[in-house]
Every structure is written in structure tokens, then in C-alpha cells.
Amino acid sequence: MAIRQDAAGHPAQPVSGNSGSITATAVSRSFGRVHAVEHMDFHAPAGKVTALIGPNGAGKTTLLLMLASLLAPDSGTISVGGLDPVHHRAEVRSRIGWMPDTLGVWESLTAREILTQMARFYRLPSAGIGQRVSMMLDRVRLSDLADQPARVLSRGQQQRLSLGRALIHDPSVLLLDEPASGLDPGSRVELRTMLRQLAAAGKAVVVSSHVLSELDEIADGAVFVNQGRTVRQQTTEEAAASGRRYAVSATDSEALAAKLTELGLAFRVEDGRRPAFSLLLLNDDDAARLLRDLVLAGVGVSSFAPASGALEETYMNLEGERR
Structure with missing residues (x-):
């Protein structure tokens, strides 16, 4: 049986299941x-x-x-x-x-x-x-x-x-x-x-x-x-499991801040065209639970969405550690 060679004449190694890696x-x-x-x-x-x-x-x-x-x-x-x-x-x-x-x-x-x-x-x-x-x-x-x-x-x-x-x-x-x-x-x-x-x-x-x-x-x-x-x-799943930051805004910012404080959640206020409260949540279940609690408390939530992706959150955390 002939041995397959590359262009330089070296024996080509067999291609295994990881041929595309x-x-x-x-x-x-x-x-x-x-x-x-x-x-x-x-x-x-x-x-x-x-x-x-x-x-x-x-x-x-x-x-x-x-x-x-x-x-x-x-x-x-x-x-x-x-x-x-x-x-x-x-x-x-x-x-x-x-x-x-x-x-x-x-x-x-x-x-x-x-x-x-x-x-x-x-x-x-x-x-x-x-x-x-x-x-x-x-x-x-x-x-x-x-x-x-x-x-x-x-x-x-x-x-x-x-x-x-x-x-x-x-x-x-x-x-x-x-x-x-x-x-x-x-x-x-x-x-x-x-x-x-x-x-x-x-x-x-x-x-x-x-x-x-x-x-x-x-x-x-x-x-x-x-x-x-x-x-x-x-x-990506491991990155998502580490949590990511959400941005939440409401028609009454004071009511939103009071409810987040009552729930024991740390947050910061992000300046922008529409000021929002930024907080870290561990997973989608925590996000769904927080949104439900805010609505049931009568807080007029006007926006509620991830402020960053899972990979971006990891990147920013690594940058913070480096600094």
C-alpha cells in the first residue's frame, strides 16, 4: 500500500475524527x-x-x-x-x-x-x-x-x-x-x-x-x-452561567430604586439618553423573577433587557481584573 505524502515529501499523518479542528x-x-x-x-x-x-x-x-x-x-x-x-x-x-x-x-x-x-x-x-x-x-x-x-x-x-x-x-x-x-x-x-x-x-x-x-x-x-x-x-454556556448585566428603566425612577433596594439587589445608575439602572443577574430565571416582582409591585417598567452579552460580560470582567 502506498504511503500518502505531502508536497514536501513528508509522510502525511492519518486524518482522524478531529480532521477539522x-x-x-x-x-x-x-x-x-x-x-x-x-x-x-x-x-x-x-x-x-x-x-x-x-x-x-x-x-x-x-x-x-x-x-x-x-x-x-x-x-x-x-x-x-x-x-x-x-x-x-x-x-x-x-x-x-x-x-x-x-x-x-x-x-x-x-x-x-x-x-x-x-x-x-x-x-x-x-x-x-x-x-x-x-x-x-x-x-x-x-x-x-x-x-x-x-x-x-x-x-x-x-x-x-x-x-x-x-x-x-x-x-x-x-x-x-x-x-x-x-x-x-x-x-x-x-x-x-x-x-x-x-x-x-x-x-x-x-x-x-x-x-x-x-x-x-x-x-x-x-x-x-x-x-x-x-x-x-x-x-458560551459557561459565559452565560456567570451572569450578565441588565439595564432596567421605569416611569418612576425613585419607585424602581426603592424596590431594587428592598429586594437586596445592588445596582448603579447609567447615564445616557434614557437613564437606566444597571444590575448583575445570574441567569434568565433571575431576570424573569425580577421583572415579575417589579410589575406586581406596581413599578412602571418601561424597558428591561440585557445591557451586555455573555461574552462581553466576561471580557469586561477580565479587563476589570487586569486594571
Whole structure:
């Protein structure tokens, strides 16, 4: 029986049940004296959407570039379905779809030409490239603009083209850096739906974004990073179980404050266009119970809603601990 090899001639490791997962263990990368990533750990399982969350300068993009095999770590290991990008670069890259935060090169080419060239780079069968490109243009809603140069596309349209470019070869791992940037509200909803569908199809989807409210609707779990290190990994359910902050306002603020005090709940007043009382509740049952108690007490509640998502609450708590 012939032994399968990658492009460099190394024996390709067998693909197991985690063929779509991607893992980084204790990876580090420096640029001169700047330690962008230090002993960072990361895992994104197949069939799930994993959020990568952290402030600017936390090392997120550097980590994504290493995961995409576009940047080699100084130390530590990366595994894509059991394969090491250092020894199996060609096969690893065939499994990864990379969407940077900007479209980048080839702005003089049309959307169709860009996707066609990417399909050739990934050595898709020539006979099927035209059909694959047309299908992908339709999927990212660019069929009407297929023969327009990329430079005339809006920021949101370029983002959709970048997503199509990342998906053209049907990768098992998808790495997305700020994919919702520039998208209109309708396109954001479409993106959320598409990413959930891709995860349901068994792909490992990694999303780095500063829009944490979007990630609450998409992600199954999150890896939080700061100052080049991993500071927490948790599922969305674990984040929700830690509680989140609610904003409550009423027609009579004094009556609301009195009832919250009577119930023994700590709160603070948030200034804004409509002043609201902010308080931390552990779960949906506590929220439902509080709303019932306020209504039964005759408090004229005018708004009652989460002030933050579960992942945003974790992020803010971590920021508070750091400071």
C-alpha cells in the first residue's frame, strides 16, 4: 500500500475524527523586541464556531497568521487536523480558508477573476472551476457584480468577496479576521447564518471580532487573549452561567430604586439618553423573577433587557481584573 505524502515529501499523518479542528500549544512569536504572542494556547473544534476575543494589540492577528501557516511561530506547536504546518504546509493550507480584515491584492481584477485564480491556486479540477466560481459568487451575493473590478466594490462587498475567496476550495477550517467589518445590518445577519451553517457542516470556524454582541449570536465558545497570552477559554454556556448585566428603566425612577433596594439587589445608575439602572443577574430565571416582582409591585417598567452579552460580560470582567 502506498504511503500518502505531502508536497514536501513528508509522510502525511492519518486524518482522524478531529480532521477539522485546529490547535495551538504554547506558541510564541516576536518581532524584534516586541513579544506579540507569548506561550499562547488555542483550540477550535470541528463543528463549532470559536470566537477569538481581546483588545487591540493582544496578539489576535499574529495568532491567526500563525494558524493560517502564513507566519511561523518562534516556539510552540500548531496542529490542523493532526498535521503540523511546518512539515505539511501544502496539505495544511489546502484545509484552511483565510479571510484577512481587508481584501488586499488584485484590486484591478474582477470578482470572477479573483475567485477563478484562487481556485487554480488550490488546484481544483479545471472542468469544474467555472461552476464553482458562479456558485460562490451567488452564495456571497456578488453575481450582479461578478465582472466589476474589485476596486469599485464597496467595503462590505469586498468583505463578501474575501469570504468567497476563503471558501472557494471548501476548507475544513475557516479563519476570519473582523469578517463583519463594513457589512450592512442585513449582510451581518446573513453572515451569522452562513457561519452557523458552515459549523453545522463540520467545519471549525474561528472568528476574531471586536463586535462582541455579534459573537454572542454566532459562537459556541471563546478564547480570550491579552498582552500576547491566553487568559481564558470557555463555552458560551459557561459565559452565560456567570451572569450578565441588565439595564432596567421605569416611569418612576425613585419607585424602581426603592424596590431594587428592598429586594437586596445592588445596582448603579447609567447615564445616557434614557437613564437606566444597571444590575448583575445570574441567569434568565433571575431576570424573569425580577421583572415579575417589579410589575406586581406596581413599578412602571418601561424597558428591561440585557445591557451586555455573555461574552462581553466576561471580557469586561477580565479587563476589570487586569486594571
